[in-house]
Structures are given as C-alpha cells and as structure tokens.
Amino acid sequence: MGGISMEPMLQGRGLGKVFGAHQALAGVDIDLFPGEVHALLGENGAGKSTLIKILTGAYQPDSGAVVLEGAEVAFRDPLQAQAAGIGTVYQEVNLVPNLSVAENLYLGHQPMRWGMLNKRAMHDGAREILAGYGLEIDVRAELGSFSVAVQQIVAIARAVKLSGKVLVLDEPTASLDRAEVESLFEVIAKLKARGLAVVFITHFLDQVFAIADRVTVLRNGKLVSTQAISGLSRTDVVRMMLGKDVVFAHSPVTEIGASGPALAEFKGLGRKGSVAPFDLTLHQGEVVGVAGLLGSGRTEMARLMFGVDLADTGSISLGGPLTLRSPRQAVAAGMGFCPEDRKVDGIFGELSVRENIVIALQAKLGWFKALSRDEQDDIAGRFAEALDIRAADHNMPVKLLSGGNQQKVILARWMAIDPKLLILDEPTRGIDVGAHAEIVRTINRLREDGLALLVISSELDEVVAYSSRVVVMRDRAMVAELKGADIAPQVIVQAIAAQEAP
Amino acid sequence: MNRSLRPLAATAVIFILAYAAAAFQFPTLVSTRVLGNFLTDNAFLGITAVGMTFVILSGGIDLSVGAVIGFTGVFVAVMISWGGYHPAVAFAIALAVSAAFGAAMGAAIHWLKVPSFIVTLAGMFLARGAASVISADSIPINHEIYDWISQAYWKMPGGGRLSMIGGVMVLVFVLGALLAHRTRFGANVYALGGNAHSAELMGVPIGRTTILIYTLSSTLAGLSGIVFSLYTQAGYSLSAVGVELDAIGAVVIGGTLLTGGYGFVAGTFIGVMLMGLVQTYIIFDGTLSSWWTKIVIGVLLFMFILLQRLVFRAQAARA
Numbered sequence: 141m142g143g144i145s146m147e148p149m150l151q152g153r154g155l156g157k158v159f160g161a162h163q164a165l166a167g168v169d170i171d172l173f174p175g176e177v178h179a180l181l182g183e184n185g186a187g188k189s190t191l192i193k194i195l196t197g198a199y200q201p202d203s204g205a206v207v208l209e210g211a212e213v214a215f216r217d218p219l220q221a222q223a224a225g226i227g228t229v230y231q232e233v234n235l236v237p238n239l240s241v242a243e244n245l246y247l248g249h250q251p252m253r254w255g256m257l258n259k260r261a262m263h264d265g266a267r268e269i270l271a272g273y274g275l276e277i278d279v280r281a282e283l284g285s286f287s288v289a290v291q292q293i294v295a296i297a298r299a300v301k302l303s304g305k306v307l308v309l310d311e312p313t314a315s316l317d318r319a320e321v322e323s324l325f326e327v328i329a330k331l332k333a334r335g336l337a338v339v340f341i342t343h344f345l346d347q348v349f350a351i352a353d354r355v356t357v358l359r360n361g362k363l364v365s366t367q368a369i370s371g372l373s374r375t376d377v378v379r380m381m382l383g384k385d386v387v388f389a390h391s392p393v394t395e396i397g398a399s400g401p402a403l404a405e406f407k408g409l410g411r412k413g414s415v416a417p418f419d420l421t422l423h424q425g426e427v428v429g430v431a432g433l434l435g436s437g438r439t440e441m442a443r444l445m446f447g448v449d450l451a452d453t454g455s456i457s458l459g460g461p462l463t464l465r466s467p468r469q470a471v472a473a474g475m476g477f478c479p480e481d482r483k484v485d486g487i488f489g490e491l492s493v494r495e496n497i498v499i500a501l502q503a504k505l506g507w508f509k510a511l512s513r514d515e516q517d518d519i520a521g522r523f524a525e526a527l528d529i530r531a532a533d534h535n536m537p538v539k540l541l542s543g544g545n546q547q548k549v550i551l552a553r554w555m556a557i558d559p560k561l562l563i564l565d566e567p568t569r570g571i572d573v574g575a576h577a578e579i580v581r582t583i584n585r586l587r588e589d590g591l592a593l594l595v596i597s598s599e600l601d602e603v604v605a606y607s608s609r610v611v612v613m614r615d616r617a618m619v620a621e622l623k624g625a626d627i628a629p630q631v632i633v634q635a636i637a638a639q640e641a642p
Numbered sequence: 643m644n645r646s647l648r649p650l651a652a653t654a655v656i657f658i659l660a661y662a663a664a665a666f667q668f669p670t671l672v673s674t675r676v677l678g679n680f681l682t683d684n685a686f687l688g689i690t691a692v693g694m695t696f697v698i699l700s701g702g703i704d705l706s707v708g709a710v711i712g713f714t715g716v717f718v719a720v721m722i723s724w725g726g727y728h729p730a731v732a733f734a735i736a737l738a739v740s741a742a743f744g745a746a747m748g749a750a751i752h753w754l755k756v757p758s759f760i761v762t763l764a765g766m767f768l769a770r771g772a773a774s775v776i777s778a779d780s781i782p783i784n785h786e787i788y789d790w791i792s793q794a795y796w797k798m799p800g801g802g803r804l805s806m807i808g809g810v811m812v813l814v815f816v817l818g819a820l821l822a823h824r825t826r827f828g829a830n831v832y833a834l835g836g837n838a839h840s841a842e843l844m845g846v847p848i849g850r851t852t853i854l855i856y857t858l859s860s861t862l863a864g865l866s867g868i869v870f871s872l873y874t875q876a877g878y879s880l881s882a883v884g885v886e887l888d889a890i891g892a893v894v895i896g897g898t899l900l901t902g903g904y905g906f907v908a909g910t911f912i913g914v915m916l917m918g919l920v921q922t923y924i925i926f927d928g929t930l931s932s933w934w935t936k937i938v939i940g941v942l943l944f945m946f947i948l949l950q951r952l953v954f955r956a957q958a959a960r961a
Contacts, residue, residue: 218843219845222845234839234840234843234844235837235840235844236832236833236836236837236840236841236844236903237836237837238832238835238836238837238903238904239829239832239833239836243829243832244844247829247830247833247841247844247845247846248826248830248844248845248846250826250829252826255825256820256824256825257823257824257825257826257828257829259824298844
C-alpha cells in the first residue's frame with residue numbers, strides 16, 4: 141500500500157444511475173489509488189456491475205462524475221475509456237478464440253511494414269509481453285486452444301498494454317482452479333508493483349483477504365463502506381454485504397417447528413464441481429431457509445433438487461424413491477421451482493398472465509388434454525385472486541407487470557399444479573422493498589396451507605422471519621443447520637463467515 | 643497441426659488424389675493446355691469465390707453474387723453495344739455500381755441488424771430483376787477491345803495458354819490472400835467471424851468492416867460479370883444463375899468454416915480447381931451426363947462439412 145498518500149488514479153464522485161423506475165446506483169464514491177488492489181464486493185443487484193460499467197465507459201452516469209488523474213472525464217464507450225487508460229477483463233474472456241495469441245494481443249494495433257502486417261514484429265512483441273507475465277507459449281497458436289486461465293492472462297496483458305493505468309477484473313477467478321488462481325494473483329501482484337490501480341470483483345472472501353488492500357462494499361445500489369482490509373474480519377465483511385447489524389430483534393416464528401410429517405428426503409445429494417453431498421429433510425408445513433453468499437452453492441443445490449442439474453451421488457425420496465433425470469419428473473412428483481433470475485428462467489414476458497399461470501399445469505397434463513379457454517380463465521382468476529396479483533387484465537403481457545407481481549405469477553403457476561414442495565430462489569430479488577413484505581406473507585400463507593418450502597435468500601431478516609430451520613451454505617457445501625433460537629441474523633452471519641476448515 | 647489448416651490440407655490431398663486418378667485415366671489431362679483452359683473456364687467463378695471467402699470468413703453469406711454477375715453483364719453490354727461507350731468506361735461504371743450495391747447491402751446488414759441471408763436474398767432478386775428489366779434478351783458485344791482481350795494470352799511452357807481473364811483470376815486470388823492474411827482489414831474479418839461481440843469490445847470497427855466485406859464481394863462479382871461477358875462476348879440477364887451456390891460450394895470445399903472465422907483464400911483456389919477438375923473429367927469421359935458434376939460436388943461438399951465437424955469436435959473434446 142505504498143502509494144496511498146498519492147493522488148487517486150481514478151475517482152467516482154457521487155455516481156448515480158437510474159434504469160426506468162429502478163435506482164441501480166445512488167451517490168456512490170470510490171477512489172482508486174495507483175499500486176493498490178481494490179476489491180469491490182456486494183450481492184447480486186448491489187450495483188457492482190453498474191458502477192464498473194460507469195467507470196469503464198459502458199454506461200454514462202445520471203449523476204456524479206468520473207475523475208481520472210484529477211481531470212473530469214466523460215467516456216462515450218469502453219474504447220474511449222481504454223484509450224484513456226482504463227482496461228477491463230471480464231469473467232467470460234472477451235477475446236477472439238479463432239485468432240492466434242499474438243493477433244489477439246495486437247488486434248487493431250498491429251505493427252505494420254510497407255502497408256502490410258509485420259507478423260514477425262508482432263510475434264516477437266507478443267512473446268516479450270507474455271514473458272513479463274511468466275507465460276511462455278506459442279504465440280502463433282490459436283487462442284482457443286489454451287486453457288481459460290491462459291486466455292485470461294492474455295486478456296489482462298492486452299488490457300494492460302492498451303490501457304496501463306487502471307485494470308478492472310470482473311470475477312476473473314470464477315472458472316479457474318486453485319493453482320490457476322495462484323498464478324493469476326502473482327500477475328496481479330506484479331501489476332500492483334508496476335503502479336496500476338487494480339479493481340477486483342469476486343464472490344470469494346478468501347481471495348479478497350489474500351490479495352486486496354482495500355474493500356468497497358455496495359448494497360442495494362448504495363455505498364456501505366470503503367475500508368482497509370487490514371482492519372477487517374471476515375464477519376465484518378459479510379455483515380457489510382448482507383447489511384446486518386448484530387443488534388437485531390429475534391422474530392417469533394420459531395414456534396412452527398417441524399410440525400408435519402416428513403415429506404421429502406434428500407440423502408447425500410451432490411454433484412462434482414457444483415455442490416458437495418448434503419442431507420436435507422423437509423416436512424409438510426415448514427419453511428427451510430437457505431443462507432449463504434453468492435457462489436456458495438445455494439442455487440446449485442436447488443438446481444440439483446429440482447433435476448435441472450443431474451446429481452452424481454445421493455438419493456431422493458418424495459412419496460417413494462425418486463430418480464430425477466429432468467425437471468419434468470420433479471414436476472410430476474409434486475415439486476415447483478421459482479428460479480433466481482425470473483427474466484431469464486422463469487417468466488415468458490410476451491405471454492399473458494393467464495398463459496404464464498397455466499403453462500406448468502398444461503405441461504403436466506400433456507398435450508392431449510388441452511385446457512379450454514374457460515378453464516384457463518378460471519384457474520388464472522382463482523390464483524391471481526389468491527395471491528393478490530395486480531394486473532389490469534389477465535390477458536396483458538406479463539412483462540408489463542411490476543417485479544413483485546411477476547414473482548407472484550410464477551408462484552401462481554406452481555400453485556396451479558398443486559405442489560407439495562416449492563423451491564424459491566431469491567423470491568424478493570429485484571422487487572421494490574414495499575413488495576417484499578407481501579412475498580413474505582405469501583410464503584407464510586403457503587406454509588400454513590401445508591406446503592413444504594425451501595427458500596434461498598440473501599435477505600437475512602426475511603429468512604429469519606419465515607424459516608423454521610435455516611441451512612447455511614459455504615464453499616459449495618452445507619456447513620450448518622440452524623434451529624430455534626439459533627435462527628438469528630448474527631448467528632447466520634457467523635456461520636457464513638466462519639473460516640474455511642483446513 | 644493448427645486445426646484451421648486441417649480442412650485445407652484435406653482439400654489439397656483430395657485434389658492431388660483426384661487429379662492423379664483422373665490423369666491416370668486420361669494422361670492428356672496433365673498439360674498446361676488443360677490447366678490454361680481450367681483457369682479460363684473457371685475465372686468468373688474463382689473471382690466471385692474470393693469475395694465469397696471474405697463474406698463466409700466473417701460469418702455471413704452473400705446470395706446476390708450470381709445476380710450481380712448477370713446484371714453487370716447486361717449493363718456492360720448495353721453501354722457498349724447500345725450506348726456506344728468505350729468498354730473501359732463501361733467497366734468502371736459497372737464496378738462502381740456493384741460496389742455501391744454491396745455497400746448498401748452491408749449497411750443494411752449492420753444497421754438494420756438483419757441476417758445477411760435475407761438482405762442478400764433481397765439483393766439477388768433486385769439485381770436479377772433489374773437486369774431483366776434492362777433487357778430480357780441476350781445482347782451480343784462486338785468491340786475490338788473485347789476481341790483483343792479475349793484473345794490475349796500468355797503462352798505457358800508446354801503450349802498452354804494463360805488467357806487474360808485466367809490471369810485476372812490468379813491476380814485476384816493473390817491480392818485476396820494478401821488482403822486476408824496481411825492486413826488489418828483481414829484480421830478484422832477473422833475476428834468478426836470468430837466472435838463479433840468480443841471483436842467489438844476489442845475495438846474492431848464492426849460497421850465499417852461489414853460494409854467493406856459486402857462491398858468487396860459485390861465488386862468482385864461485378865468484375866466477375868465483366869469477365870463473364872468477355873468469356874461469352876455477350877450480356878444476358880439470366881446468365882450465372884446459381885453461381886452464388888457454386889461459389890459457396892468452392893469456399894466450403896476449400897476448407898473455410900461456414901460459421902466463420904476459419905479458412906484461407908488459397909483453400910478457395912483449390913476448391914475452385916477441384917470443381918473444375920470434376921467438370922473437366924466428365925467432359926473427357928464423354929459418356930456421363932454433365933449433371934454428374936453436380937452430384938460429385940454435392941458429395942464433396944457433404945464430405946467436407948462432415949470433416950470440419952469432426953476436426954472441430956475432436957478439438958473441442960480435447961480442450
């Protein structure tokens with residue numbers, strides 16, 4: 141951290157960005173100093189990517205300013221930002237796989253001689269550049285023939301070559317193994333020593349503590365805090381990310397307990413590289429909350445349970461033994477799943493509310509028992525009323541509804557098939573804060589109706605409000621199961637943040 | 643071996659084997675005389691195929707080239723025979739018109755975000771229709787320059803004649819290869835075919851490159867139309883129907899991946915020669931219907947698509 145006394149290389153001052161009615165970023169300040177690694181943390185929807193896109197010119201801020209080396213700048217696009225010195229490397233490598241390594245490094249800036257590409261100079265230059273990163277490979281070979289880790293380093297080399305002041309790494313380690321992460325960290329350390337400001341986005345706390353000098357935490361589009369890593373514990377960081385103060389009143393829901401008989405049993409269910417084998421039993425009329433940071437394996441767990449991903453170990457019993465090969469079988473067995481990103485995986489935006497509600501029921505009935513229009517209207521009307529879906533008309537496209545109402549349409553869809561077990565992944569994500577309470581109420585009502593629910597959420601106060609048990613995921617494994625008085629935000633935060641077992 | 647070289651090598655090997663087999667049966671095939679005819683007879687196809695190579699490398703397709711050849715032939719014939727213009731003037735204007743036509747298609751593909759298939763299909767109808775509107779009949783061209791050019795040749799060792807139009811094709815291939823492999827434009831074309839989104843993030847001027855690619859393809863089709871009119875001494879609106887498909891066939895047989903990003907201009911040359919060889923063989927044989935050419939080319943195409951799949955799947959499995 142030698143350079144902290146200097147001027148900041150890049151500053152964001154009071155940055156704000158609005159998408160439609162949604163305030164994605166509000167009044168965020170950030171300073172990046174030369175020679176520091178600055179970790180940017182936050183759950184999904186916290187505003188990380190919006191902030192990064194503003195700093196790298198992909199978005200223009202609605203309020204606030206970007207200041208590069210003391211001068212205010214307004215980038216039209218990422219290329220301008222790159223030319224000014226701000227380079228970005230994304231999680232999925234944004235290079236061209238069919239060109240050679242050297243061509244990727246030099247695309248658009250190739251050395252020329254007599255109006256033609258000077259391939260020899262290009263190859264020599266590429267070899268020299270990559271040697272600086274400890275990479276000795278055939279630079280004439282196709283980029284696509286190398287591992288993601290190598291491609292990532294080539295992408296970093298290109299960004300540094302073209303920019304050279306600020307390097308933004310957006311989840312660079314997501315698809316790397318441990319050894320590859322190590323060598324990436326060596327590269328980052330070298331760049332830091334050369335005086336670059338490095339912004340590092342990741343979900344892995346271990347990595348933050350291993351490499352970062354300072355952390356900035358965002359939550360719900362607002363700046364929580366920027367602090368030197370040396371003064372922080374893992375618990376502090378998790379608490380900042382989840383927005384929990386330890387002083388938190390305990391809610392009265394624990395009375396429910398495991399009331400009904402066991403409904404579904406998952407034994408040793410696991411998938412290599414996705415989730416370590418876990419045991420979980422769900423009872424009728426109970427809500428099991430799943431807590432954990434993004435990337436902890438919580439979504440992967442739900443996908444295994446619903447048959448989206450195939451488990452390689454373990455067994456399921458749900459009214460008899462069940463082997464899941466596809467979600468269709470899960471639906472047939474009485475399960476429903478509301479995925480995390482409903483825009484991508486859940487809602488058919490162009491279809492009407494009615495069509496969205498009946499689609500799972502129709503699929504379950506098969507193509508030969510088509511529901512008549514009257515039946516459809518009846519079903520849609522009944523569930524829309526039961527779940528209080530506010531749409532002017534059941535024939536309007538779902539995409540015109542608010543986030544909360546869209547979520548309720550998906551819930552209604554699964555309610556229509558009369559499920560026994562419902563899995564909800566982040567049901568309140570991307571919904572106005574006001575509508576959160578309604579979703580929570582709906583979850584409670586479903587529980588009272590005798591359903592078993594598994595609810596994944598980063599909103600700890602909500603998890604605490606409806607769960608009779610909470611399982612905690614960390615590093616792609618189930619690490620704790622909390623009951624009764626242990627269902628409290630501070631206990632959950634501790635469980636999430638606990639040091640990895642050696 | 644670099645995986646993009648493998649289909650090229652396969653094409654070369656197949657060409658050599660086919661040529662050897664054909665030569666074994668008809669020893670007279672091995673002469674510069676036959677080679678000279680090869681180049682002359684396939685000149686218009688070869689020139690078109692060079693442009694098509696760029697289009698396919700970038701991940702697109704150009705269905706309008708055959709119609710542009712027909713249009714250019716009629717346009718040039720009308721200007722010379724009816725308008726009395728000097729062929730050089732007619733050529734210059736014809737090339738300018740086809741270049742503008744290609745640029746317009748490229749602009750539509752880029753700015754309207756319409757697939758190249760649809761845009762160039764529309765271009766095909768437009769050009770073919772325009773040619774027929776100008777004249778539905780074949781227009782003969784009688785001009786001393788035409789006689790001179792079509793008779794000009796360079797005598798190769800062995801008595802073969804490299805005609806002017808054969809020479810033009812060879813020159814286009816050489817320049818095309820340089821453009822593809824030795825210029826920034828060429829690198830951009832490959833990048834576009836590899837991953838257009840990444841290419842854009844890396845600063846490749848997507849719009850300009852797309853427009854230039856289709857301009858190049860149409861201009862070469864225009865040149866091909868001129869060559870065709872020199873070859874036939876006439877302009878006819880229904881000439882070169884289906885040449886776009888022959889050109890696509892030659893490009894794919896030459897080892898260029900239809901999805902873009904991989905391939906060589908030299909491969910297209912071998913592809914054109916291989917198609918020419920099949921045709922020549924069938925003429926030499928004398929008993930086979932000329933439609934057998936189509937069947938053999940169909941089989942070859944299918945083989946190459948299969949081969950590319952295998953090569954690239956094997957690579958993907960290893961990576």
